[in-house]
Amino acid sequence: MSNDQPDPRIAAGRELAGKLFAGGPATPAIHKSLARHTVAHLFGEVWQDPTLELQERSLITCTVLVATGREAEQHLHFRGARNLGISRDKLEAMITHVAHYAGWPVAVSASRTLAEVWDTMDKEDAARKGSK
CATH class of the missing domain: 1.20.1290.10 (AhpD-like)
Known part of the structure; x- marks a missing residue:
């Protein structure tokens, strides 16, 4: 994914984190890179699996x-x-x-x-x- 295109996983991950954590931080007290990966991959992909x-x-x-x-x-x-x-x-x-x-x-x-x-x-x- 190029740097000028928004990552759709981030939006999906943020939406899911909002449901789970009701506006609180989905990634409290972790560094920026790990937080981004958590939102994009964990909440934006893994938690999105409809199985x-x-x-x-x-x-x-x-x-x-x-x-x-x-x-x-x-x-x-x-x-x-x-x-x-x-x-x-x-x-x-x-x-x-x-x-x-x-x-x-x-x-x-x-x-x-x-x-x-x-x-x-x-x-x-x-x-x-x-x-x-």
């Missing part, structure tokens, strides 16, 4: 992040899952399932992270409703 529904892809991503103990990314993707309509019950069931394969410590940690994310988002929702 999996968006909610399925989000739940798979959360599962991998729980199994590998990636707490910082869990915060981001648990928010994304909620923004896509995935219930807390479904995420809790996934964490319980993962506990049997990846271990109790990662599941306990993920449970805490999920509770933090849900509580924060509940407060944000209440504040938005209160300001209307």
Whole structure:
């Protein structure tokens, strides 16, 4: 792709990141080149594959992040899952399932992270409703 032509993957990736992260940064605290690659390739290509529904892809991503103990990314993707309509019950069931394969410590940690994310988002929702 030439430098004078816009990369359509960037637009698609930004739109998807907007759905997931509701206006928050899709690529928090990473350098510019990695952020561009993440938006273009990960969100602009990989997440665009129609073989999996968006909610399925989000739940798979959360599962991998729980199994590998990636707490910082869990915060981001648990928010994304909620923004896509995935219930807390479904995420809790996934964490319980993962506990049997990846271990109790990662599941306990993920449970805490999920509770933090849900509580924060509940407060944000209440504040938005209160300001209307």
